[in-house]
Amino acid sequence: MNNSYDQLINKINEFTQKFYLNKLLRGSIYALAIILGLYLLMFLLSYYFNPAINTKTFLFFTFILAGGFALFIWVIKPALLYLKIGKNLTIEQSAILIGDHFFNVKDKLLNTLQLKALAEKSPENSMLIMAGIDQKINELNPVPFANAIKLTENKKYVKYFLAPLSIIILIGLIAPSVLKEGTNRFVKYDQEILPVAPFKFIVANKNLQFTQGEDAVIKLNLTGNEIPQDVYLSDDLNTYKLEKTGKTTFSYTFKNIQAEKKIAFTAGGFNSKSYILVVNPRPSIVNITASLKYPAYLNKAPETVQNAGDLLLPEGTSVTWMIKTEHSSELAFILGNDRHNLAADKGVYSFTRSIKDNSSYLIAPKNAFSASKDSLRHQLNIIKDEYPSINVVESPDSLSSKVLYFTGNVADDHGFSGLVFTVNVKENGIIKKVVKKSISIKKNQQENAFLYLWNLGTEDIKGGQSLEYFFQVSDNDGVNGPKSAKSEIKVFEVPTSHQITEKLNAGSANLKQQMEKAIKLAADVSKESKKLTETLLDKKRLSSEDKK
Known part of the structure; x- marks a missing residue:
């Protein structure tokens, strides 16, 4: 009895395998039909409408997602189930499917499976139940379960993928450039592909990288059999006519360029591909702060100078410069003839020196692209400590x-x-x-x-x-x-003792001489006084006689 039941189970499993194989074949046809149909639509759109990069990107990934979804649902999933990977149909679910194809065996097949389960649960009645199972198996043996699946029926679905395939082959034979160029534009979704012109646009610049604030000169050469007279350049905002500098050479200058630009050239009704003008930032000085610490003997409080430039300082003043910049990776501080390369600390450069003599300093930030044009040399004028x-x-x-x-x-x-x-x-x-x-x-x-x-x-x-x-x-x-x-x-x-004695002696002699002179002077004075008295008496006597 067990052999008969096992044979029945094998027949059900054969049906299940053929069921998944049928789904795999039909799903493959559906998936191919969708993928080929989408491919036909995409390359025709790309060829005749030449959509922009953003649109092409959307179409490309729509194709990838739709094709991938179709492959997963209709090919990969049934293939895994056919290989018995994943959650397959149970015996009971397969029996129901068989009953849908062979209506007269549906109840018998399900009853047989149910009786088998009952026999395993009720061993005391197993002999009677097994007899009933054998009878039903004998009735089911002639029925070919696997024949319920007709693989040949999938032929009628082949037309779904043969139609787009035939159109693709026909286009490839009649207009191969449409197939080739359309596919090329579709596959290169991130590239701008333009109609072929009878001449070539050749940008003569070594590179299209410029530094912020400089003049960006765009140089263009045209090569080919037919060279148009005028060439135009367009960016996101405006269109400009290039200056003709030679028979086949043109140029245009963007003055004081500040930001990145996307440009393209137009000549003779044809457009060039797009070019990006890369504008690298120029390092610049945002602010300079100088902290001044004066020599202690001056008894002068420290000061901070904002936007420091030229400085007038007492000799020996310690100056700390704090320099804030933009777009700089390093900074050169040149004091006199000495160059000091500084690294930033939290976005700020600092430099400290005690200044004793007149000098000058230059601050030059730089980055990987250029050095600053804003560097100015500032003067340090020192007030020297004067002599008393x-x-x-x-x-x-x-x-x-x-x-x-x-x-x-x-x-x-x-x-x-x-x-x-x-x-x-x-x-x-x-x-x-x-x-x-x-x-x-x-x-x-x-x-x-x-x-x-x-x-x-x-x-x-x-x-x-x-x-x-x-x-x-x-x-x-x-x-x-x-x-x-x-x-x-x-x-x-x-003076020595001898000099003092000589001085004293000289003083005594001088005194004696002066006394003698005084005595002589006194005698002379007395003599003159006597003579004057006599004269006065004579005058008095004469006067008396005159009165008489």
């Missing part, structure tokens, strides 16, 4: 030759670090000792007046020595170190 000045007036004391008074004033542009009175004690031209005395002044002021008394009696000196003395003022230059200025250097000679 000093003026001193010396006055001797009226009562003592050992005391000298000094009055003076000092001046500097930024203040002082000190004022010193210096005495070099010399003996026989050799400095034996240096004495320095600081004088108090207001160091933060630009001018100071001072008064100083020098008592030589307090100095540890001896006769025969010379005292070289002067005042020295120093400024507070925190960059180069303090600079100094001296007053006039004067010398005081300390």
